[in-house]
Amino acid sequence: MDRRFKLREKTSQSHAALEGLIGAFDTIGDYHRYLRGMHSFRIPLEAWLSSLTWPPVFGNWRPVMIGAALSADLADFSLQPHSMMDDFTLSPDPDSVFGTLYVLEGSMLGAKLLSNRARQLGLSESFGARHLGLQTSTPANWQMFLAVLEDSAQFNVDDASHAANRAFHVARSAFSNTMEA
Ligand code: HEM
Known part of the structure; x- marks a missing residue:
């Protein structure tokens, strides 16, 4: 089994929990909550990156x-925006970075589905769903990430999946806070 599928297996419960929390956003109010959660998750993480x-x-x-x-x-x-999470810091070792990036870049796979749902709400890459337009238009970046992941001379799946599950946990906290707001 390759590294990507090992990470998928070891984070599948985290993904399912997050997906359940976000739900299907079939109303615009649900979409707004999703958007604020995603914003509060990504901004500190992208600043760290x-x-x-x-x-x-x-x-x-x-x-x-x-x-x-x-x-x-x-x-x-x-x-x-929803209030941001406190400082986000992670170990910069390659395994932690691989695990965190697996979550961020891999989310573009689900973004295709989310983009279809957003379209049904009348949103597009030029209004309201710009980030989904960006995520779905860059599949080559995910493929390049997978090539780096598979070719890396050193890789520890436990450390990488620990970091990936942590990133999912951070996302869950961001979405939970927004749902309660
Ligand atoms: C309701 C919200 C979500 C839905 C319905 C959803 C759905 C999906 C689906 C269907 C896939 C597989 C796509 C494929 O194999 O072509 C996927 C993959 C993935 N999603 Fe989500 N997703 C959601 C939210 C998220 C979020 C917020 C994140 C990250 C914080 C995320 C991270 C990932 C990752 C890392 C993968 C790649 C798994 C792999 O290695 O194949 N997803 N998602």
């Missing part, structure tokens, strides 16, 4: 940043 000294194994590869698009989506609805 922006200040990261990248492990050499990643070469020139960098993740797709959707924070600015999420802010623009919130602005489309005149929604205020």
Whole structure:
């Protein structure tokens, strides 16, 4: 089994829990809550990534940043961001970075489905669902990430899946806070 599928197996419960929390967002109110949760999850994480000294194994590869698009989506609805989580710091070792990025970049796979749901609510990549447009238009970046992941000389699946589950946990906290707001 390759590394990606090991990570998928070891995070499947976390993904299912998050998916259950977000739900199907079939009303615009649900979509607003999803958007605020996603914004509050991604902004601190992307700030951490922006200040990261990248492990050499990643070469020139960098993740797709959707924070600015999420802010623009919130602005489309005149929604205020939910209060941010406190400082987000993670170990910069390659396994932790792999696990965290697996969650961030892998979420573009589910974004296809979310994008279809958003379209049914009348949203698009130029209004309200800009971040989903960005995520679904960059499949090559995910493929390049997988190539780096599989080719890395050193990889510890336990450390990487620990970091991935932590990222899912951070997402769950961000979405829970927004649901309660
Ligand atoms: C209601 C919300 C969500 C739904 C319905 C959903 C659905 C899906 C689906 C259907 C896939 C598999 C797609 C495929 O194999 O082509 C997927 C993959 C994935 N999603 Fe989600 N997702 C949701 C939210 C999220 C969020 C918020 C994150 C991250 C914080 C996330 C992270 C991932 C990851 C990492 C994968 C890749 C798994 C793999 O290795 O194949 N998902 N999602």
